[in-house]
Amino acid sequence: MSSSSSHEQPQVITCKAAVTWRAGEPLVMEEVEVSPPQPLEIRIKVVCTSLCRSDLSAWESQSLLPRIFGHEAAGIVESIGEGVTEFEKGDHVLAVFTGECGSCRHCISGKSNMCQVLGMERRGLMHSDQKTRFSIKGKPVYHYCAVSSFSEYTVVHSGCAVKVHPLAPLHKICLLSCGAAAGLGAAWNVADVQRGSSVVIFGLGTVGLSVAQGAKLRGAAQIIGVDINSSKAEQAKIFGVTDFINSNDISEPIHQVIKRMTGGGADFSFECVGDTGVATTALQSCSDGWGMTVTLGVPKVKPEVSAHYGLFLSGKSLKGTLFGGWKPKSDLPSLIEKYMNKEIMIDELVTHDLVFDDINEAFELMREGKCLRCVLHMSK
Secondary structure (H helix, E strand, O other): OEEOOOOOOOOOEEEEEEEEOOOOOOOEEEEEEEOOOOOOEEEEEEEEEEOOHHHHHHHHHOOOOOEOOOOEEEEEEEEEOOOOOOOOOOOEEEEOOOOOOOOOHHHHHOOOOOOOOOOOOOOOOOOOOOOOOEEEOOEEEEOOOOOOOOEOEEEEEHHHEEEOOOOOOHHHHHHHHOHHHHHHHHHHHHOOOOOOOEEEEEOOOHHHHHHHHHHHHOOOOEEEEEEOOHHHHHHHHHOOOOEEEEHHHOOOOHHHHHHHHHOOOEOEEEEOOOOHHHHHHHHHHEOOOOOEEEEOOOOOOOOOOOOOHHHHHOOOEEEEOOHHHOOHHHHHHHHHHHHHOOOOOOHHHEEEEEEHHHHHHHHHHHHOOOOOEEEEEOOO
16 A cells, blocks of 8 residues: 655555456456545545455446445544544544434434435445545546445545444454344344244344344244255354254245244244345245234345235235444444443354455355355455
């Protein structure tokens, strides 16, 4: 990394980043220029970043290229833009893919985390001026989810970063900037799982296992995990799963099996795969009268959910959630405190620690279903 340093204003930084030039092709380590933070932005030295399935799905299918993916990240503030008062150089932070402005209708509602100012950014640009902060030889490189953490340095809006305790291990808590927090929040904030209830979870990746952990901590009596990979069964027990079903190993419809196991359907059903067909199955698997299905996955194909209206007339409900309902700035510090107090498990979700140069290996591990979370460390 090199920079033209100045005591007055941050300058352009040249650093290493993993750039996607073509969908589904190996990421290429490039020297990129990272612009100084603009008003209300901060530039972060990324310490570590974990690979989320959303990164994999986008890498396989996105046409907005070249692009720097990555959105589960932790780092240290390198410089701040004009008007930033919340952060100082040297602060430890999590970068988050959805922000919290604190003043829009949703932020002040007390009902939603869907910030209207700093919500999901899908155009590969910064929220503030619809431009990029990355370039290669003067040509722009697109952002991803307003984070782009597959780079040694990145620029984010100050509303999309959360200050964390300097003693919190960044290579663990980076998982709380997306997957782990999303699962816990789905169980606690969205479904509000009750003691003694029955739960079924479709998909036992990082998100699904975090749902299981949240349900276990709430005192759920039965937690059924459904996956097509039987090797996940033992690890799922650690997070609270009481019964495991490999859906490929049964001949009858899975919802009928679950209804039989739960005496009529689960109280709560969670879709953590990113498949709208599975969302329908999850809805069929929950109880008449009060069963709630929560969908967390992001589908790669067929985004429309199909369900017979009779499922809803019978009293079932279907809810969706982004980031488990957490407001990042308001809520993530308390989640990190729970982790520091050993009240929630995060370490067990990290199956691989790799150096940044091995990022393509991380993509292969996830594509082959051989990992939960690979954490990439920027420095060797």
